[in-house]
Amino acid sequence: MDYPEHLKYSSEHEWVAVDGTRARVGITDYAQDALGDVVFVNLPTVGATVTAAAPCAEVESTKSVSDIYAPVSGTIVAVNSALDDAPEKVNDDPYGDGWLFVIEMRDPGELDALMDAVAYRRMVEE
Amino acid sequence: MAADLAMLDAVAAGGPPILRCYQWSTPALSVGRFQPDDDVDREACERFGVAVVRRPTGGRALLHGADFTYAVAMPEPPGPAGAVDALYRWIASALVRGLDLLGVEAAVARHEGPAGAICMATQQGADLRVGARKVCGSAQVRHRGVVLQHGSILLDRLPFDETDLVIGGGNRAALRAATVTLAELGARSDVRAVADAVVEGFRRELDVQFTSMPGVDLHWSPRSSARS
Numbered sequence: 001m002d003y004p005e006h007l008k009y010s011s012e013h014e015w016v017a018v019d020g021t022r023a024r025v026g027i028t029d030y031a032q033d034a035l036g037d038v039v040f041v042n043l044p045t046v047g048a049t050v051t052a053a054a055p056c057a058e059v060e061s062t063k064s065v066s067d068i069y070a071p072v073s074g075t076i077v078a079v080n081s082a083l084d085d086a087p088e089k090v091n092d093d094p095y096g097d098g099w100l101f102v103i104e105m106r107d108p109g110e111l112d113a114l115m116d117a118v119a120y121r122r123m124v125e126e
Numbered sequence: 127m128a129a130d131l132a133m134l135d136a137v138a139a140g141g142p143p144i145l146r147c148y149q150w151s152t153p154a155l156s157v158g159r160f161q162p163d164d165d166v167d168r169e170a171c172e173r174f175g176v177a178v179v180r181r182p183t184g185g186r187a188l189l190h191g192a193d194f195t196y197a198v199a200m201p202e203p204p205g206p207a208g209a210v211d212a213l214y215r216w217i218a219s220a221l222v223r224g225l226d227l228l229g230v231e232a233a234v235a236r237h238e239g240p241a242g243a244i245c246m247a248t249q250q251g252a253d254l255r256v257g258a259r260k261v262c263g264s265a266q267v268r269h270r271g272v273v274l275q276h277g278s279i280l281l282d283r284l285p286f287d288e289t290d291l292v293i294g295g296g297n298r299a300a301l302r303a304a305t306v307t308l309a310e311l312g313a314r315s316d317v318r319a320v321a322d323a324v325v326e327g328f329r330r331e332l333d334v335q336f337t338s339m340p341g342v343d344l345h346w347s348p349r350s351s352a353r354s
Contacts, residue, residue, distance in 0.1 A: 034209040039184070040160040055269075058159075060184040062250055064210040064266040065159050 001124070002029040004095055008111060009120035010071040012053075015095060016114060023072050023111075026099040027059070027090065030124045035061035038090040043079040043101055050076060050103060052110050057100060059090065068100065072110040078102040127156065127179050130276055133199035134182075138270040143200035145328060145336070147321040153191030153284060155291050156181045158245075158265065165243045170291050183265035183276060187292045188245040192284045192307070194320045196221070197276035202268055210266065214252040216332070217275055221254060221262060224327025225279075228313045228320065232256050244288040244295045246280070246305045254279075259306035279324075280307040281315040 003009075008016040013031035017024040032038065042058040050056040050070035057068035079101045083089060090098040105111075115123065133144045154177040157166060161180075165187060171178050176189070198217055202208045207216075218234050225232040233256075235249035242248060245263045249255060254262035264277030287302075289295045308315040314323075328334055 036210055042160060060158075060160050061210065062184075062252070064268065065182070065184045066268045067270075 001033070001121075002095070003117040003121045005117045007095070008071075008114040008116065010053075010069065010114055011123065012067075012069040012071075013124075014069060014071045016071050016111070017099075018108075018111060021105050021108060022077065023074070023103045023105055024099050025071060025101055025103060026094055027068065028120070029094050032091045032094045032098070035059060035064065035066060037062045038087045041080075041083045041087050041090065041100065043081075043083070044076045046076050046079060048076045050074060052113075070103065071114060072103055072105050073107060074103040074105040076101050077104045127181055130197045130199070130274060131182055133197060134267075134269060134272050134274045137199045137201060137272045142337075143198070143334075145325065146197040146199075147317075147324060148195050148197075149317045150190040150193070150195070152177065153189065154179055155187055155189050155288070157187045158185040159183060159267065161186055161243070165292055165294070167291055167293050174286050174290065176291060181265065181276075182269075182274065183267040185263065185265035186243055186245040186248075187288055187295070188263060188278055189284065189286075189288045189291065190278060192282040193278040193280050194317055194324070195276060195278050196324055197274065199272055199274045202271050202273045208273075213266070213273055213275065214264065217264070218252070218254060220328040220331040221277075221279075221324060222327070223331040224320075224324035225254070225261075225313075227323040227326055228308065230256060230261070230308060230311055230313045232261055235260060242294070242296065243292045244301065245278075246288065247296060247301055248304075252277075256306050256311060260304060261306050261308070261311075279320065280305060281317070281320065282307050282309040 013028045015028050038061050040060040044056045052073045055067035056070040059066050080099050156179050222232050232254045235253035235255045249260050252264045262279045266275040289298045
């Protein structure tokens with residue numbers, strides 16, 4: 001399992017890459033492995049408002065549909081439409097080409113509630 | 127489908143796990159949560175008198191009407207026990223035990239690869255087979271910390287099947303060769319007998335006790351707990 005140190009992590013297995021006031025979000029290596037082969041990603045709409053810890057997207061893997069939760073609140077400013085034709089990117093490159101969406105954060109202070117790589121690794125390995 | 131979602135809501139609100147056993151009063155084609163609408167031949171469905179419903183779970187099109195349907199709603203177990211594969215295997219063990227009580231030797235299917243437009247045409251790791259042929263297809267959704275899994279055990283054949291109703295679904299001979307019904311296996315195929323066997327399978331394999339609810343929903347709890 002891979003836990004990049006520069007990322008922040010939610011308890012629902014999303015990762016966050018912070019760039020100024022924007023948060024790029026995806027699911028972790030642990031999550032994609034647990035889900036199995038991803039066959040469809042139902043992404044939020046650009047412009048939609050999302051709330052921290054609330055579901056904002058769905059992932060269908062081989063016969064399971066799971067919620068994806070917004071790790072921080074804000075507005076969706078970009079979604080990874082490449083996943084429409086290649087959902088397997090979520091499995092193959094969860095921290096790179098498998099990214100899901102970008103949030104313009106309403107309150108960057110919410111990042112403090114997320115875990116660093118050490119804490120996330122401890123959570124999944126216990 | 128609405129009743130299955132109501133089960134999910136009840137468990138999400140703190141209720142005990144639920145096992146529901148039911149059959150379909152009229153034929154219906156259920157399609158997966160994100161299955162394209164274009165997969166369904168609406169004109170053919172109307173011609174055969176088949177309603178079309180969309181499941182909250184994933185997977186592909188499945189014809190109901192000569193099948194036994196089960197639905198399980200339970201809190202998502204923490205850790206590895208809550209992983210998709212782990213939960214499928216856990217529930218599969220109960221279903222296999224139940225089918226064994228009917229004299230049917232079922233096993234968890236081998237993963238054959240991505241599904242086409244018809245659920246029963248392809249085996250995946252969540253399914254049950256007898257020999258090389260699929261006898262049960264299942265699908266899950268996880269929402270608000272609750273897992274809803276439901277599935278269909280083939281009891282008999284209708285005069286038509288998914289290949290008549292799904293565009294690009296292949297041919298009937300191939301689907302028939304890939305699947306098997308309890309009737310074709312010479313096993314009891316009436317819904318009541320199958321429901322009793324499945325419930326007993328859960329009871330014996332997973333060591334749970336049931337409390338009957340109005341209708342056919344059964345609440346369960348581990349035997350070690352006095353709470354019903």
